[in-house]
Amino acid sequence: MTSQRTRDRLINRLREQGIADEAVLNVMREMPRHIFIDEALSHRAYEDTALPIGYNQTISQPYIVAKMTELLLAAGPLERVLEVGTGSGYQTAILAKLVGQLYSVERIRPLQEKARQRLQLLKIRNVQLKHSDGGMGWPEKAPFDGILAACAPEEVPEELKQQLKVGGRLIIPVGGSRGQQLKLVVRESEDSFTTEVLEAVKFVPLLSGVVR
Ligand code: SAH
Numbered sequence: 001m002t003s004q005r006t007r008d009r010l011i012n013r014l015r016e017q018g019i020a021d022e023a024v025l026n027v028m029r030e031m032p033r034h035i036f037i038d039e040a041l042s043h044r045a046y047e048d049t050a051l052p053i054g055y056n057q058t059i060s061q062p063y064i065v066a067k068m069t070e071l072l073l074a075a076g077p078l079e080r081v082l083e084v085g086t087g088s089g090y091q092t093a094i095l096a097k098l099v100g101q102l103y104s105v106e107r108i109r110p111l112q113e114k115a116r117q118r119l120q121l122l123k124i125r126n127v128q129l130k131h132s133d134g135g136m137g138w139p140e141k142a143p144f145d146g147i148l149a150a151c152a153p154e155e156v157p158e159e160l161k162q163q164l165k166v167g168g169r170l171i172i173p174v175g176g177s178r179g180q181q182l183k184l185v186v187r188e189s190e191d192s193f194t195t196e197v198l199e200a201v202k203f204v205p206l207l208s209g210v211v212r
Contacts, residue, residue: 010048025066103138107133135208143168147171166190
């Protein structure tokens with residue numbers, strides 16, 4: 001179930017769905033998604049679906065991980081990137097292979113600790129994790145070339161926009177239980193932003209505060 005053939009099948013499926021960035025597809029082909037999931041579910045690791053990771057959270061669907069990564073990188077390579085919602089660490093691991101330095105925040109401590117172990121196991125070293133409310137971004141590490149959120153606020157948080165460099169890109173699902181849309185916000189200048197609405201998505205909500 002975790003064989004290379006099973007993984008290749010997933011990559012073919014992503015291609016069929018329009019993912020075209022070869023660097024992204026290669027990293028996803030190599031990434032062992034089963035280590036980010038509890039053993040009881042690991043036989044489903046290479047299905048293109050979100051799966052539970054405990055604490056009412058899910059590991060993201062591979063298609064959406066690929067899509068968001070591709071969109072984030074679409075204007076060229078990125079050096080400093082912030083991720084909001086580490087979760088299992090799956091998206092974190094993929095991003096880390098494609099950007100210079102990655103900063104990732106998670107509000108649920110036990111999830112963060114598991115993600116840390118998995119990143120160590122994979123010998124991924126260009127990631128710093130922080131246990132905090134990512135709606136505030138990570139001001140000490142800002143500004144960022146890119147920000148990717150894996151949880152949905154009702155509105156794009158102003159803090160995240162302000163932590164983008166000029167030219168920086170923010171990919172974020174936005175909206176409540178009545179529906180969410182994936183948005184791309186680009187900081188065109190110090191005080192102007194453009195927002196593009198990309199597609200309908202379904203993410204867990206961005207919640208405030210932290211869980212120990
Ligand atoms: N890409 C991750 C998705 C995890 S689900 C994966 O593939 O595993 C989204 C995560 O966002 C959850 O772990 C949730 O706890 C976290 N989250 C929600 N609100 C947050 C906030 N305000 N700050 C940081 N993390 C948050």
